[in-house]
Amino acid sequence: MNATQGLFWFLSALAIGSALMVVTSKNLVYSVLYLIVTFFAISGHYILLNAQFLAIVNLIVYAGAIMVLFLFVIMLMNLNTETEAQRKRWLKFAGAIAGGCLLLVMVATLKRADYKSYTAQTSQGDIGLINNLGMALFKEYVVPFEISSILFLSAMVGAVVIGKRD
Amino acid sequence: MNPLLLAIDTETVIAKLVLIVIVISASLVIAMYETYAERKVAAFIQDRIGPNRAGPFGILQPLADGLKLFMKEEIIPATSNKFLFILGPCLAMLTAMMTSAIIPWGNKIEVFGRTVDLQIADVNIGILYVFGVVSMGVYGIMIGGWASNNKFSLLAAIRGASQIISYELAMGLSLIALLMLTGSLSLRTIVMQQMEPGHFWNIVYQPLGFLIFLVCAFAECNRTPFDLSEAENELNFGYHQEYSSMKLGFYLFAEYVNMFISSAIMATLFFGGYDMPFVNEAALSPNVAAAVGIAALMAKIIFFIFLFMWVRWTIPRFRYDQLMNLGWRGLIPLALANMLITGAVILWLHK
Amino acid sequence: MEALTNRVKVMERKPMTFVEKIYLWNIMKGMMITLKHFFKKKATIKYPEQKRPFSPVWRGLQILNRDEEGRERCTACGLCAVACPAEAITMEAAEREPGEENLYREEKYAAKYEINMLRCIFCGLCEEACPKDAIYLSETFTPSNYTRESFIYNKSDLLIPDPKTDPQGFAKARGNRAKKEEV
Known part of the structure; x- marks a missing residue:
């Protein structure tokens, strides 16, 4: 190790x-x-x-x-x-069941996922560096990126509206 | 040999360790003498002399103050949360010291036939690391204030934390404009660009950005006029009210270390870092150039520290609503406008 | 309500001008003022080394005076105690025995003389009341001690040094103030 x-x-x-x-x-x-x-x-x-x-x-x-x-x-x-x-007791049960379901779904997906062909590159991959990340975000994925920022903007406007009400 | 440290040999590790020790102890000594300078500057501005009893010109005063803090009785309030109560000042000090890792203190020097970078770590994310650490600094205040189990401390902690996260936004936005100019996050690259012939310091290109950054730095360091979280006369010293002895000393010390580090960052980002104006460093031998560079950086840092103190003894404290108004309605829109204009100008020049 | 004097000054609450709203210019002006003070002459007097000159009417701690031959002037008449508004002075009189002529000037003297310096308001009325020029307010001030009892000064604390055996101490205790009055 x-x-x-x-x-x-x-x-x-x-x-x-x-x-x-x-x-x-x-x-x-x-x-x-x-x-x-x-x-x-x-x-x-x-x-x-x-x-x-x-x-x-x-x-x-x-x-x-x-x-x-x-x-x-x-x-x-x-x-x-x-x-x-x-x-309440039933609330705890409900929580446990809901959480268990989530766990089940995740385990099921991960089990079928093809993770063998991907190996994590420790300390040599460069996709997480800011240069490459910026290129990916603003070239390939520019539309989803902008849409998600509009989503954030609308959330902000919503927060301001709620805050302004009283 | 492990892959993480594969590229590093033992000598580099030793060089880095020595550098870390030097930087940390230098920041602590400077922070110590900042307390002395603060008292002297305050005195001079108020037509007084200031501490002058301990040694010539009172030069040993910080040692006496430090000794006093160490000797004081350690009090942990009975109803406080003991672990968090101790964690608070530790975090404050830790985050204050951590930022010094990425500041380039000078160019390379040659020792024993080896070239050594005068920077602890030139990380890829550079200035973002500073933001990360600064945003951790909030926890020192919040945890300490909450663990004291005192309403004044809690109020002050919440004030301080909301102030810091509000001004962090404007600070980041003001920096984005600068980063668009430099195209790099690494502080060393930013300094190198400013040192190039025909290229001025960044303050020339980004005066508004610098102004916003300066104001935000004041707010981040909890300095007057933004010292609402330790307002002596409103909140009985704020979040460190329950603290005594060296735990209090750590909080106070962390503030001075923060001041030193933010001065260093401002000097690096906007005033050319270790660049001595009108001197061609490339013509000098590396060690002389490094010495000149360190001296230049220190002079700039001392000027900024003086500015911090000068402002503190000139301007009264803001009211809380004024503080929030300035942050959210003043600085953030201004920083956004600055960012847009800079972007537009860059695009126009490239066409 | 009608104004009682003609000195009323109506505050003008104008909206702030643009320069005032920006606030930076005014901060600069303020900082220039503080910078000017930075280089000004300092008002501090470095106390133990440097002392402020006393005014001729300065009133410090009391001393009990002696005459030129070193004899106590006080006759324990009690006028100072009567004059004292703070009632800080108490004394006990005693008769001079034969052979004590070199100690006390008159045939009656104060065997015990106490001033409570915590009560004393340093008004100087005792000095004015004294017919024998025996009590003086000197230039000594700011005494410090650990107990309240030690602020009740008795005769040994109050008596001036003997001018014959210790002329320097005598002159120092009298200070400049007494000299001026004698002239």
Whole structure:
């Protein structure tokens, strides 16, 4: 096992472990912090794939901005274990079933997927570098890219409209 | 030999480690003397003399301050969240120091027959790395403020965090225009371009971008006039109210390190980095050129640090709504306009 | 309501001009002002090395005076205690024994003389009331100590050094202020 593999297993364990902690920890603030750790682990995977741009954007956007907003809301509402409402039993069952279904679907797809012919290129692939990524996004996929940005714009307008109402 | 470190030999690792140690300790010493400079500048602007008892001109004052902070009693509030309470200042300091990794402190030097880059890591994503780390800096404030279990701290933390994420946007947008000009994210490439003969510093091409970046840098560093998160007279020192001893020291120190690093980044991006004007570095021997370059960069950094302090002792604090108005209604549209105009001009020139 | 004086100044609330709205120009002006102050002469007096000259009417801590031969002037008449608005002075009188003529000038003297410096307001009325020129306000100020009790000054704290044995200490304790009054 060389260093890259070691890092891969470490990051995977970190990602899965902290993702589990997100779901299981009682304190919501801890959940958010574990989620941030998860993002870090995923960014680490991106770096292993030499996709530095994706790694850093993942950090800036998710860990740096969205999670801050999550923390904001949670800290302001001051939610903790004492004030957390007891959920109903059937709700837990429903959640378990829904999650299980998702897992089933994912496993089924991944099982049939042809992943053998793709091998991850660690630290030598260059598709994740900003130059190639920019070329791909703005040449080949320019229409979907612009459409998705219009989607974001409409979401922003919607947020402003909702905020303005009262 | 593992594939990750395949291209790196032992000597490079040692050179990098030495460089890291030097850069980190230099930033810490500079941050230490920034506290001294801050007190002196404040005093001079207010027609006073400032600290002058410890050593000649009070030059040993930062050591005394540091010693005092170390000796103070360590207090962890009983109702606070202990782990997060300690994690807060650690994160603040960590993120402050991490940014120094990608700043080119000078050109190459030759030591023991080897050429050594005066930059810890010339990563492909360059300036984006700074943004990533800066956006992590919010957590130091938020976690510390929340873990203190104090309403003032929480309010200040939320103020500070929302301020930082608001101004990060304008900062990024103002930089996009610059990056369109340079076509590279790497700080070394950006400096190299500014050093080319016939090419001026980026401030000439991007004055508005620099202005926006400067204002945002003030806001990101929590400096006056944007120091709402540690407003002494409104929030009792803000998010680090419950902190004492060196944990408080780390928060204060991180602020000064941030100031140093953001000065370095501004100097690198807009003022030619280690480029000494009117001197042809290529004609000098590498080591002399590197020394000249480091001196030039340091002079620029010191000017910016002085600017930070000068502004702090001139302008009163913004009100919170003024702050948000300036960020969202002032700087972001301005930065967008700057970006559009720059793009248009670049297209027009290329035609 | 009618204006009581003609000094009322009506505030004009004009909308801000463009330059004011941009705000940067005004910041520049302000920064130039602070920069000017940066190079101005500093007002600080470096205290222990450098001292501010006292005004001739300066009123510091009290001292009990001696005459030229080093004898205490105080006769414990109590006029200072009566004059004191803060009631900071207490004293006990005693009769001079034979053989003590070189210690006390009059045949009655203050065996105990205390001033509570925490009560004292340094008004100088004791000095004015004294018929024997025995109590003075000197140029000493800002005493510091660890206990409140130590601020009740007794005779040993208050007495001026003997002009015969310690003329320098005597002159220093009297300071410039006393000299001016004697002239």
